[in-house]
Amino acid sequence: MNTTRxxxxxxxxxxxDASGWAQFDKLYRPLLMLYARRRGLSPADAxxxxxxxxxxxxxxxxxxERRLSFRAWLHxxxxxxxxxxxxxxxxxxxxxxEWLEEAPATEPSPxxxxxxxxxxxxxxYCLAALRSDFAPHTLQAFELYVLQGLPVAxxxxxLGMTPNQIYVAKSRVMRRLREAYRRLIDKLYGxxx
Amino acid sequence: MSKSSSHxxxxxxxxxxxxxxxxxxxxxxxxxxxECGLCRDVxxxxxxxxxxxxxxxxxxxxxxxxxxRAGEVPVALxxxxxxVADTSAGGAxxxxxxxxxxAVQQPGRPVLFADxxxxxxxxxxxTEATNWLIPDYERVQLCGEGAYGSVWAxxxxxxxxRALKIIDMGRLDATRTGCRxxxxxxxxxxxxxxxxxxxxxxxxxxxxxxxxxxxxxxxNDLNKAPVSDAFPAxxxxxxxxxxxHRRRIRPETALEITRRLLRGLIRLHQLDxxxxxxxxxNVVIVQRRPKLADIGMITPRSESREVVGTPRYMPPDHVxxxxxxxxxxxxxxxxxxxxxxxxxFPALPPELRYGSLRWDLEKVSDVLVRACAAEAxxxxxxxxxMLEDLEACGDQPFHTLFDDAEGGEPARQAxxxxxxxxxxxxxxxxxxxxxxxxxxxxxxxxSRLRAWIGSWxxxx
Ligand SMILES: [Zn+2]
Numbered sequence: 049m050n051t052t053r054x055x056x057x058x059x060x061x062x063x064x065d066a067s068g069w070a071q072f073d074k075l076y077r078p079l080l081m082l083y084a085r086r087r088g089l090s091p092a093d094a095x096x097x098x099x100x101x102x103x104x105x106x107x108x109x110x111x112x113e114r115r116l117s118f119r120a121w122l123h124x125x126x127x128x129x130x131x132x133x134x135x136x137x138x139x140x141x142x143x144x145x146e147w148l149e150e151a152p153a154t155e156p157s158p159x160x161x162x163x164x165x166x167x168x169x170x171x172x173y174c175l176a177a178l179r180s181d182f183a184p185h186t187l188q189a190f191e192l193y194v195l196q197g198l199p200v201a202x203x204x205x206x207l208g209m210t211p212n213q214i215y216v217a218k219s220r221v222m223r224r225l226r227e228a229y230r231r232l233i234d235k236l237y238g239x240x241x
Numbered sequence: 242m243s244k245s246s247s248h249x250x251x252x253x254x255x256x257x258x259x260x261x262x263x264x265x266x267x268x269x270x271x272x273x274x275x276e277c278g279l280c281r282d283v284x285x286x287x288x289x290x291x292x293x294x295x296x297x298x299x300x301x302x303x304x305x306x307x308x309x310r311a312g313e314v315p316v317a318l319x320x321x322x323x324x325v326a327d328t329s330a331g332g333a334x335x336x337x338x339x340x341x342x343x344a345v346q347q348p349g350r351p352v353l354f355a356d357x358x359x360x361x362x363x364x365x366x367x368t369e370a371t372n373w374l375i376p377d378y379e380r381v382q383l384c385g386e387g388a389y390g391s392v393w394a395x396x397x398x399x400x401x402x403r404a405l406k407i408i409d410m411g412r413l414d415a416t417r418t419g420c421r422x423x424x425x426x427x428x429x430x431x432x433x434x435x436x437x438x439x440x441x442x443x444x445x446x447x448x449x450x451x452x453x454x455x456x457x458x459x460x461n462d463l464n465k466a467p468v469s470d471a472f473p474a475x476x477x478x479x480x481x482x483x484x485x486h487r488r489r490i491r492p493e494t495a496l497e498i499t500r501r502l503l504r505g506l507i508r509l510h511q512l513d514x515x516x517x518x519x520x521x522x523n524v525v526i527v528q529r530r531p532k533l534a535d536i537g538m539i540t541p542r543s544e545s546r547e548v549v550g551t552p553r554y555m556p557p558d559h560v561x562x563x564x565x566x567x568x569x570x571x572x573x574x575x576x577x578x579x580x581x582x583x584x585x586f587p588a589l590p591p592e593l594r595y596g597s598l599r600w601d602l603e604k605v606s607d608v609l610v611r612a613c614a615a616e617a618x619x620x621x622x623x624x625x626x627m628l629e630d631l632e633a634c635g636d637q638p639f640h641t642l643f644d645d646a647e648g649g650e651p652a653r654q655a656x657x658x659x660x661x662x663x664x665x666x667x668x669x670x671x672x673x674x675x676x677x678x679x680x681x682x683x684x685x686x687x688s689r690l691r692a693w694i695g696s697w698x699x700x701x
Binding site for chain 2: 082088090091092164167168171172193194195196197198199200201210211212215216217218219220222
């Protein structure tokens, strides 16, 4: 199933489209890094992996198989790199104390991590863009209420707002965030997703 | 409570929470909320059940942790969201309580928009470290940065590696946190002394406007080993947060860690000190031993009125006394055993209750229920009581996993079954089955062998 309509992708197939690539980089580099970090790589290694993946992308984007979604394709590339790296690392590292090596974890699978990081990267991309759309205290109320989970009374005291103003701010930002997210996804991958 | 007859209907409260009421209607409810804790609770309940809000919060919390560990914020967020740049917009709206708002932004806390106070947020570059003025310590690596300062790995004159925390007092106009931190340091260094499960502070100093102190350096997360003479090429501090981030911890180990931390906490509580910010990230592993760290929030009990701490590990009533410390330890223990997304809390889910032979997890579950009770009055008053109850859940100290220099306990004992419940006995019996089968097989083999050797006629 081809879930990606290649709108941004079509642009970056033209390797000379600098702005397309800039946008591409801005969105996917952090995603690749976060994924690698989440799989247990150090920051420096994650950075390296992201760089390598982007290089692979540049080299292979023209041969990108349309029968895969871009999401799955990118995952395949980064997953391969990460696995390679982890295998190397496993061979190199001496083992630590027993209790730090416990295996039976409820660690999500690499595919789940990928899905999660994919969604989050896009989400935060939108969130960052909201800054210009609201007054600072509206965003602060949203942040303290939704992202930090402070009690409303506390937020009211901190920001000098009434509870109602906080709830209104929260609702407005949430609504706007939902819209922005939908629009971004459409823009990048087409409405079919 | 006199107005109990005039509570708004649930539907009205829900509309209010969604920001959908007219100003007059909403104004009435604002008024009512000032008096009515019940309705405030209903509203908090709505938030707690809002899956979208909770998912966002979790995403932010987790991503934040990753960004922080990665030492940078994703490029996608750099536009404006990175905090420092936008101070002009910040100072302007001038309502509320900026100093208090600043206090919300503790080191290690995510701050995306709440950065109006003219201080560099954690996304900023607090310690650009263009000039390093701290004498006697050579910096090796930046390990973490928060709204108030940064933590570095450093090397002292004789080549020993330490962690060094710098608090830039100049940046905290009100110096509220700075004062709190230096007061905490004084109390801690003077009264607490050394303890195997509390981080040790070696040196406190002042350079210009910066307060700094050195303490034990956490083991390296990347190879799980203590840092030796040669500083590793790649280093990240090993904390309980990084351990829990990757894996669930076996109940035995989780309980052992908790027991040890309770020991450390007892020392604080005996001195009438409250830690107030116990969370996995503040439990560092030093020489493979868990230790309570980040003493910046420690205060004498009488002063522990304001709400500080990390919401996830704070009791819901926000009473930040000793019982809040044991609440946080209970919450951590629960997370270690059940994972962060456990549907059942504070009890242990039934399927986990028979997972250990050494600990009666049914009883542990009861301890958790009390430690994490929603009301302060129902929680353990302090660490000593919680440890006592927890000790009663295990048969004997379990020492095989740790190299422990702590005095007063027998070094190693063979595991023994004290008063196990039925399920545990059955489980124990089941575990012996392979051994029994193996033994029988071995005996058969032996008798065969004898018969065979006997057939040579030289066996006797
Ligand atoms: Zn009411």
